[in-house]
Amino acid sequence: MTSSDETSAGAPAPRRQARGQRRIEEILGAAAQVFVRDGYDAATTNAVAKEAGISPGSLYQYFRNKDEIAHGLAERFAAGLAELQAAAFDGVDPLSLTLEELVRRVIDPVVAFNVAHPAFKTLFARTDPPPGLAEATAPLDASIHERAARLVAARAPHLAPDDAQRVSVVATQIVRATMPLVVAASGDERERMAAEARAALVAYLRAATG
Amino acid sequence: MTSSDETSAGAPAPRRQARGQRRIEEILGAAAQVFVRDGYDAATTNAVAKEAGISPGSLYQYFRNKDEIAHGLAERFAAGLAELQAAAFDGVDPLSLTLEELVRRVIDPVVAFNVAHPAFKTLFARTDPPPGLAEATAPLDASIHERAARLVAARAPHLAPDDAQRVSVVATQIVRATMPLVVAASGDERERMAAEARAALVAYLRAATG
DNA sequence: GACAAACACGAGCAATCGCTCGTATTCTCG
DNA sequence: CGAGAATACGAGCGATTGCTCGTGTTTGTC
The missing domain is CATH 1.10.357.10 (Tetracycline Repressor, domain 2)
Incomplete structure (x- = not known):
């Protein structure tokens, strides 16, 4: 279900490929590490992206914030x-x-x-x-x-x-x-x-x- | 004692006047309000200064951060x-x-x-x-x-x-x-x-x- | 009254953040 | 194969933050 709840269908919610599903897991894993290391408030999306080994742009293809x-x-x-x-x-x-x-x-x-x-x-x-x-x-x-x-x-x-x-x-x-x-x-x-x-x-x- | 503990005497620690003591209390009161309203992490020093009705520069004469x-x-x-x-x-x-x-x-x-x-x-x-x-x-x-x-x-x-x-x-x-x-x-x-x-x-x- | 120290100001700098966007690559499927 | 969708990139924008600094004002002391 990971981020598929569309209240008002602004974006058509892309049909994820296997690669995308993997990326989502990687991002969540990276986020977990960063949250532990820096705390939630101090954690930045850029830091999560770097930890996951991807670019900020890629991250925002899966999570809006x-x-x-x-x-x-x-x-x-x-x-x-x-x-x-x-x-x-x-x-x-x-x-x-x-x-x-x-x-x-x-x-x-x-x-x-x-x-x-x-x-x-x-x-x-x-x-x-x-x-x-x-x-x-x-x-x-x-x-x-x-x-x-x-x-x-x-x-x-x-x-x-x-x-x-x-x-x-x-x-x-x-x-x-x-x-x-x-x-x-x-x-x-x-x-x-x-x-x-x-x-x-x-x-x-x-x-x-x- | 309010912020007078100088470990290594970098700044000579100014001798507070009555006005300054009052300001410190005002700043702490304002900070309390802002911390409650915004939470500690989201609270900004500028917001505390504004709440206290003083300028950021004045605030930093009493607290370094x-x-x-x-x-x-x-x-x-x-x-x-x-x-x-x-x-x-x-x-x-x-x-x-x-x-x-x-x-x-x-x-x-x-x-x-x-x-x-x-x-x-x-x-x-x-x-x-x-x-x-x-x-x-x-x-x-x-x-x-x-x-x-x-x-x-x-x-x-x-x-x-x-x-x-x-x-x-x-x-x-x-x-x-x-x-x-x-x-x-x-x-x-x-x-x-x-x-x-x-x-x-x-x-x-x-x-x-x- | 004069001088120094304390107090006050606030525009704005340097750094950082969340996030965008134009572009290039890879996958899926007919 | 070819077209469209999904994935990927990363420089950099607009906004915000913590904090500074040059300047002016008030207070305490002799």
């Missing part, structure tokens, strides 16, 4: 994360697990994903993203929050809808905030930090869902 | 926060309080401070600040973390130093992450969010220091 690159990356991340989560709950009823086990199955893949894709947190783990980035990552945020809300609703059906909403927002925020700490740690320290993140989430959920 | 403005603001915030916390614990032994009461005394003033100074979170509540900003807010971060570490050490003396370190870092991060949610809410919802933030902190600390 920096936010759209972020949008493409966010879509890629959302898909990867969804797949990982699906695998973690493959044929398992979330209700049959202890809270500790549930949290572990949620957090551990997320940790692994963050370690494997350090650019993820430059898009997702921001408390006050600039407007353009917020728009680009909205679908990613939505899909993550929906999964969280579904789990909370399943585990605490007695909660009023807006209470459940608050709980899932806070829980998501706890994960969002602790993930950079886990990723920043290395060696043994990382697993200890991950354990701490899980403990925080378990403790909060236990308290909030009675 | 944007990061130094952030540094000045961070110092101001650190002082205000320290004062608020001191008042909250005025003549009270933290050990004599229940954990709920302790957390309330820490969080409520912080919430009030965040509401009163919306620029605070543009400097502090960031998961991956650009290098310049990180340097500018380092003293602020340090002073906050030191207070957190002291409380954790007092309440959980049996914890090994590096375990205590981890707990205070995670606890601080939880506050950092939930504060924007609280501030963003309005009316009754804000107090409910604040309650949720307190609950998360209490639950985590109980589990981690139990």
Whole structure:
């Protein structure tokens, strides 16, 4: 789907060839590196193009601006994360697990994903993203929050809808905030930090869902 | 102290007059507004000067660059926060309080401070600040973390130093992450969010220091 | 009142950014 | 093969940014 949503068909949306699809992947990969190296705000489209080994003109044949690159990356991340989560709950009823086990199955893949894709947190783990980035990552945020809300609703059906909403927002925020700490740690320290993140989430959920 | 730390005395550091001190305060106030309106990265020194009603040249007589403005603001915030916390614990032994009461005394003033100074979170509540900003807010971060570490050490003396370190870092991060949610809410919802933030902190600390 | 230091101005420089556009090459498909 | 679409290039435009500098004004001190 990568950047094919045409609201008002200004441009006829070119039919991509295999080469073009490859280029898009290369650009997203390069963008991820640049976002990690320079941060999203300081990242420039020219730097992304250079990192990808192409000219600025070529880049703009696939993405109309920096936010759209972020949008493409966010879509890629959302898909990867969804797949990982699906695998973690493959044929398992979330209700049959202890809270500790549930949290572990949620957090551990997320940790692994963050370690494997350090650019993820430059898009997702921001408390006050600039407007353009917020728009680009909205679908990613939505899909993550929906999964969280579904789990909370399943585990605490007695909660009023807006209470459940608050709980899932806070829980998501706890994960969002602790993930950079886990990723920043290395060696043994990382697993200890991950354990701490899980403990925080378990403790909060236990308290909030009675 | 506002921007008087001269490591290598390149410039003789002018002796400020009353008018200059006033200007510095005006500039910091203007910067706070601009940071809130545009975000730190998008904020420009020219915009700060215009907001303060002075010329760019005048601004640069007090601050050498944007990061130094952030540094000045961070110092101001650190002082205000320290004062608020001191008042909250005025003549009270933290050990004599229940954990709920302790957390309330820490969080409520912080919430009030965040509401009163919306620029605070543009400097502090960031998961991956650009290098310049990180340097500018380092003293602020340090002073906050030191207070957190002291409380954790007092309440959980049996914890090994590096375990205590981890707990205070995670606890601080939880506050950092939930504060924007609280501030963003309005009316009754804000107090409910604040309650949720307190609950998360209490639950985590109980589990981690139990 | 005179002199120096502090304060204030604002046009504009040098650098950078996002992005365009004219042109050349490669692919697809009849 | 030949035509049209997709891909690729990169110099450079218009706009913006952080910051400077020459000049004039106010303040404090003797």
